[in-house]
Amino acid sequence: MSSPATVAGPALEPPAAATRRPRTARMPWARYVAGKLAAAVVSFAVTLVIGFVLFNMMPSDPVRTMTRGRPVSQAELVRLRVQLGLDKPVWQRFLDFVNDTLHGRLGYSWEYQRSVASLTMSRIGPTLLLMGTSFVISVLLGLWLGQRSGWRAGSLFDRITSSTALTLWSVPTFWLGMILLMVCSVGIGPIHGFLPAGGMSDPSLPQSGLRHYVDVARHLVLPALTMILVVYAQYVTIMRSSIIEEIGSPYLLTARAKGLTDDNVRRRHAVPNALLPSVTMIFMHLGTLISGAVTVEAVFSWPGLGDLTYEALKIPDLPLLQGTFIVFSASVILMNLLADLAYRFLDPRVRAQ
């Protein structure tokens, strides 16, 4: 587990001057940003190398797979291999790959015969919608339940909340999705399916306007619900332990001494103070959300990046798999970077300077 304070690592920060104040507070803003940026760039570079090494280790002949079932001549197969660069030596492919990636090209999909960059771009919207919705709702739900049960740790409410969260966390995401699909969409016993079984919109409806948005929302219900149920648990746990950490703090005693009600002490003092550490942790766990997206999108045919990964996996379409891997990693690196910068920017002691 990383935290903003450790992601960059010591090597990228200046040697610590003898000072009682936190290092971050002394470092000029620009330098801090540069450090974090450099770290992110290095991370990304490593991701690229790992990605390339991974996807070029495997012997694979995509050409016959791609053309399966069509009467394709041998000459055409040879031409395709050349077109995909499969005839080049590895080092040359690596140079091409680095060059391509730096120019925003992520290779050429075997399956779709389209540039991976354009494929992934077209899938980002749905993924953001699904992940954004699930993220917001699960964070709110998790934080609210977490602070409640942390404040009254050991109460019936706490025990129910915690054990529910723990149970849901132990459920395989895709299985929960399958069960929801079976009950709400296929229908089981007396229940008739009442939600769409997959996809993002009903093509027989107009693809714009209010009706369309409602339609998309209907399609969003099951995948989002699945993700929320699995993900919110960890937010509960995080917030609960943060609140418990706060409970013993002297400032809460002071607040109580001022005569504030218990509720007010919690809402005005304990919760705000517990929020930041929790929120930081939550951002560090964005990777879980991405993992969830892959399986949930696969189960519900949600046309996002996860689904694309799943499609690529079947062949496997290595350039596409490599592309989604890079996009996922880049987004996590980017989110961590943003969290770092926001953290610094919002640190009151820094702002005070």
Add this chain to the structure above:
Amino acid sequence: MVLRQRPRLLAAPAAAAACALLLLGPAGLATSAAAATPSSTSGKTLRVAMDSSGVDTLNPFTAYFNGSYDIFGAIYPTLTVIGQDGRPNPYLATSWSMSSDHLTWTFKIRKGLKWSDGQPLTAADAAWTLNLIMTNEVAGTANGTLVSNFSSVTAPDPTTLVIRTKQPQSNLTYISTPVYSIPIVPEHIWKSHVADLKNYKNDSFPVVGYGPWQLTGYKTDQYATLDANKSFVLGAPKYDHLIEQLYKNSDSAVAALRSGQLDYIEGVNATEYSSLKHASGVTTTQSAGNGWTGLELNPGAKTRSGKSIGTGNPALTDPTLRRAIALSIDKQTLVTKVIDGYGSVGQGYLPPAWPEWVWKPSAGEEQTYDPAKANQLLDQAGYKRGANGIRINPKNGKPLALRLGIHSDDSYDAAISPYVAGWLKAIGVKVEIDPMSMTALNSDLGKGDWDMLMDAWTNGPDPTYMLGIQSCTTLPDDQGNGGNTDAFFCNPAYEKLLSQQQTQFVPAQRAKTVDQMEKILYDADVDLMFYNKTMLTATSSKVTGMNTGTPDAKDVYPAQSSFWSYLKATPKAGDSGSSSSNVGLWVGIAAAVVVVGAGVTVVRRRSGADDRE
């Protein structure tokens, strides 16, 4: 660890990021929605499940996937169309004739047809399309082999198309049919895209074409929307709109069918079919299957020049062992258990969908399930059983252990392979099941690095290509490159017949030659046919007429084609099309409210946090 030491700060970053995500969501939604043109929704809509392969590209010159060809069949014309008899019938061409030297074909093209943008559709369009495929490397990507024997294609006048071939070509009337082969595209549209053909996506909607339907929108990996061409020359579609929707999982498609969101699925699996048979509101039908599932045995992989390559087990070069394996497999059980009886035991190499080419072994030549005989054959050939029951190869003293490569993404392969392993164990052959991705499996196949591979093919009405992949000419060169052989089969007698059938223009004569080729394949035990499964379809009871032809004694229809099914589909009287259920609508609204509510809460939280500081 860090919690305790970290300074207490604002809650704002989370809230801000959350808001950003919330705003980005609908934005992303808007961009993705922009791709499809809203089509008019008045009239009746037929909603079908897209072929599960999906659409790789809408460019008919570079597309490989069946889902793409279903669409091309609907929106682009072809010279001929495969009729219910499985033979080419008139479409753009009303008649055709061949010169006495079998080298020049003259097609009479219909008069007065117009592309959907009003431009005339003439023989010149067909000539242009075929010439482009012949001369342009990119245009030949998917269908180049079909025209590789052409020497020239001309259109002397708008109603005449003349094709000259280098050698006689018996399958010439099959080279441009809906769904299976070359679609004709409008020259006036495509002329300007020749330079950038490789990257041209053909996605300016509505797509200019001619056919029973016109493509009005397409969303990658989701659906395609089409409108009917009410003046279509072979009869107007009965529906006004057609939607092809892609389902990744056939169960989802079935769920959609049952809840009224879908009208037709071609290719449900056996389990689904069995349970749908009794479902209300659903009609199920079987039609003749156009493919086979089987097992390839590596007969000793060789290159074109005869050099041995690969790591195939040398024991399999012995025809006795291959025959013993063939006899040890209980194909009927596979039909009964793996495909729930929806199919027939595989024998001939070409599938039942095209009765013209179907071959069956005569009574005495059938290879039936007979493990005792298999054991006897092996005993006689000197394969003695070792201590653990595994036989020893007398030639090298090694136990008979064979790898069985299966496609890891194919559930039939996974279901069949344990049976094969069980049956081979009974004749003293050890099997190691090796699931591989498609690309890895094909890589091993081409290099000869395999013993046994599960295999499945489907093919169109013309057998040329399927017969071709068993030819010696498809073997790889000495470096292991360039091959597209199916199983390293190479037989001189077969080779002779292969070129012979290419020059036979009387269908019955050609069929006779093809029968002989199928017999050679059957006796060689290189491609063991397990079964031909029937095509299982499920149709909403609100639609009729989707199946053409009359069912046989086993209630199996002749092979169906999406071209005819969609064209003939008729709404049942009184059906107003379908609407989504109200419960779902309300759930959708509720979901929207929750999202908005969550957003509002976040915003309020944030302002609260600011106050505090």
Add this chain to the structure above:
Amino acid sequence: MSAAQVLSSQEVAAAVPARFAGVRRFARAFRHRPSGVAGLAVLLLFSLLALVAPLFIGQDQLDVTKVDGPLLSAPSGHYPLGTDQAGRNVLLLLIWGSRESLRIGIIATALTVVIGAGIGIVAGHYGGWVGRALMHVTDWFIALPSLPLAISLAAVLGQGETSITIAIAATSWTATARLVRAQTLAVEARPFVERARALGAGDWQIMVRQVLPNVTPLILVSSTLTVAGALLSEATLTFLGLGNPASITWGEMLNNAFFNGAFTADAWWYLLPPGLAILVVVLGFTLTGRAVEHVLDPRTEDRS
């Protein structure tokens, strides 16, 4: 929720008391945590089932060519959990599946612990550029989203249990490495390590003799939670089609159910049990792990 996250607030772990007294005290304290006891009981039950399964399940009952049950039929007296598409008894498959699933989970965890603890101890012990470099590598791996990485690894290594096991280990060692490094730093600051150093103990000796025994309890706790995660990952990767379709694991059963029409057939008896089994075992590992963690370090034992 990774192991590290649950353990995060006890970076400075409890001292390890003298062996036997410690074990007894541990057992006594553990008994007072009913959820932990329940979790442990579940684990013991499943382990027992997995171990004795070969005594009452013969290959004939799992071999599709030998079984003769009805295809995909609902539970009945003879088949308490119904049958699968090949007519095999789902209950027996479920029990047999526990062997494979648990084996993958445990081997993956062992690998995770070896890699994670190795890197953690080395990084903590050497500090300097070695430690920094190792922690950099760890950070990079943390930044990679684990499921896409595992998917890519498994896709590249080829289908089957081995590659799934490696993929799981390769994506989950980072949490252990960080924990162990922190603990190593704490241990090395203690006087007895300095004493050993003064007496001429080499790096290797200090790491193996002094540090390792002191980080072991922490490793144990974190590994129970890693097993839980590994089981979930195994199921997910198998479900995505990276497993060996010929083997019997819970993930493989779900994959079969999902892609072969079990929904349409309303075959709940085929869909529910493997998922519930995963749920129960993962919960068992998690509960046990948390209980052990709380017992070792009562400070995490808030006020509940």
